[in-house]
Amino acid sequence: MSFDNAYEALTEDNDTRWAFGTGFVDPLAGIDTSVPSGVDAAELARSCLWLGDDALIMSHRLQEWCAAAPELEDEVALANIGLDLLGQARLLLARAAKADPSLVPAVEQSDEDALAFFRDAADFHNVRLVELGGGDFAFLMARLLVFSTWRLAVFQRLVDSPDQVVTAIAAKGIKELAYHRDYAARWVVRLGDGTDLSHERMQAGLNAVWPYVDELFDSDTSDGAALRAEFDAVMSQVITAGTLSRPPAREAAETRSLEPLLAEMQSVARAHPDATW
Template sequence: MAHEETVYDALDTAHGGEGQWAFGTGFDDPLAGVDTTVPDGVDAADLGAYCLMLGDDALVLCQRLTEWATRSPELEEEVAIANCGLDLLGQARLLLARAGSAGVLGRSRERATDSIPDEDALAYFRDADEFVHHHLVEADGGDFAQTMIRLFVASTFRLALFAQLRESRDPVLSAIAAKGVPELTYHRDHAARWVLRLGDGTPESHRRAQAGVDAVWPLLADLFTATEVEIRLTAAGVAVDPAGVREEVRGVLTMVLERATLAVPPWPTERPSPGRAGQHTAELAPLLATLQGLAREHPAATW
């Protein structure tokens, strides 16, 4: 076998010499060969909207985690955060593809080229008011302690949802959840170990961890009030009412914070999520500019 000139040549050879070597990608339809028929009695628009919510949460949190590339406190953590981001990116790709298969494309398809897959059109060619993620994943990550607190809270909430979504009547959503549960379990446990390490560490690490808790805690207000879409799909056996996981999430968060010698703030007054309604903070615009800039500049490019 001829010696490859560069590491990229070697990666290309390992992936069949197709010029595509990025981790975890073959650039074909992620739902190829999967029956994407919408279950009887389920509104396709509702199913698509729900998958969009879950997909946007994953995509935006992934983008926030990438901001720690080259900034992590140790090399091992660099790899761990990258792996968490890749897991979330994989979940986002599957969920956005499912949303596209249910017909949720709208203006994003008009802005994209016909050759762009549905999940890419949804990720790269929607404007800020078309995203429906929670403010928890959108907020600036702050320092490393705050980033770990946010990852701990977000993964605890998402894991509780996905554990129940494994029983969804939509077989595609059920399969995505089943794949996501072990990933999210790792995310939660990894972040929890950092919360314990920082909270019960030096006075400075404790101070930063407590500041992170105090900054992230108010964002819990948005998580547990179901949208009308979630209410309808929960009744149809497809979705999970977020209120149903509140006490589980609260118990896990409280237990870990107390063990980390951190003060648990009062539970915030819950409200409908403005993010689910497309209402976002000024922090989203620069995040989307980074996420979408290359795709929008070269919409017909292939890599």
């Protein structure tokens, strides 16, 4: 089983090896998913579901840029980041389902697919930041910067989770998110500190994202406040380097973007639940 290139491997008889469509096996196959004693299973499931929903919806928004990015390198970068987040979503949704099977819609699908494709908008728990539709590349970079900075700080705390599965997901995710954050931060600086036009659009992107920042933090707790301080420090660094200004506080509007997003994301799975490709 040795090949000179990846394409040669494709021509092999046993083609289940390139199962990149349907038919994924449980991403937690072979992993001990018993809930440790002293951990509230329902609460563990809920937090995994929330984190999984954020990753799933953000990944979808990144995938929308496939074939629309300004340069080939960024096309590849956005697809890679979307894929990393989809991987996090798969594990987190599967973890949520194992901890609390009552969360999973009763359909003949794997747990992760049932949760991703057969829940309605009201049952999703993602932050509004990831739902927001439309926007230009500057808006996307502002959103990715905020999202990955926040999520990286959250994951750095999750490595101390009593649940070994969550610990492992977080440890892996940290390495990925650090790349995502650096990528977004460099673009924000490059556009902010670029031409008058790029500066203007970068500032507008940041302003549009900013009302959705407060929702990410539970500032009533000391850890929430510490998380916010860590986030603010990174934002200040990027905003200063990009000659941008911290956006003014503004009320977050309802997004009404999740339903249309789900209508697209879930359409194939719902119309053809038995489809394989």
